[in-house]
Amino acid sequence: MITIANIIRETGLKRSIIFFIFAVAITIIATVITYIINPDIKEITEGIGNKLPDQVKESEGIKKVWSFVVNNGFRVPLQMFILALIPIQFLYLLNIISTVALPGILFGIALQVNSIKGLGIIIATIPHYAFEVFAFCLFASVLFELNQVVRVKIRNVFKADEVGTSLIKKVLETIKIYAILILPLIIMAAFSETYIADIIFGLFE
Template structure:
């Protein structure tokens, strides 16, 4: 954490924390709503299963880690980056919202099936949830600055008094933070989900 101020300014870090609070709130609300509305459990589980690729479901060990890193470390950030280039604010939060929403549904379902087992599963999930979601939120906070630069560049096309801002510089800064901070956090989350979650869950048995 000591290196974060050297790479990310305080405003970006504060915005990342704010995004994380929103994501955690979405997960909590999704959990409560799912638990209260008593949905068709079989249908929900099948739906959640369909959203997971066969590669995720069939992979184990280091192969599962790699599948996780490919999806969450490259595919999702690329989707967020592309959405950032559209001059509409906060589109890049779509991935974070879905990432926060789906675990909430799952938590609500497992709590309905067996409240004790559900609490154990949720507890074992917390470490990798925190790291994964915060990594996305930190990336979103950086993309906030990049999206702002994109919107300024477009506005400059219609203004005589143009605001000075380097889009190339913002892209370079985004890539640097992604490589130095975001990707390592995603890799850490992959190991936490693959190995540590099972260890924590086994402690309750």
């Protein structure tokens, strides 16, 4: 029987928490560095804006939620999944690093411009940041095990006796956990980013 407890156990919760702490640390470091070096604010914000998908920038309401789900719920996990199939450890963390570094840069800029509103932006971001980044970290923990299987299969090519878990079985397990646990968390993050963030930020205006 499939239960949330079993799925969380399969993802390796401790490893997910370690990845999440790593991600938060990157965001904090990016915030501090950006605040200290005082970069060209206009150039940085334009550069970050150009990296956002057009449908995300132009959408509102439920359409914006769907745009976030498409980008963060399908495109990013697919990229992570593909990187996990490459027999090099931790490549799939590159998506998480880029995802958490950008908010840090924006936080640093926001604090430079207006410390009160900057703090409001940071607090308003916390709910969807927590859902989204932790979902990615859970997925990365699952991909850690998938990548292990891939590397074992590569090593088995040069061995007479094959050992290890079936790659197909592991891929199916990864897809199952993604569908039952990861995607719902990202959908929650999308709703939070679209609606709750504005409500929280409004308290600081």
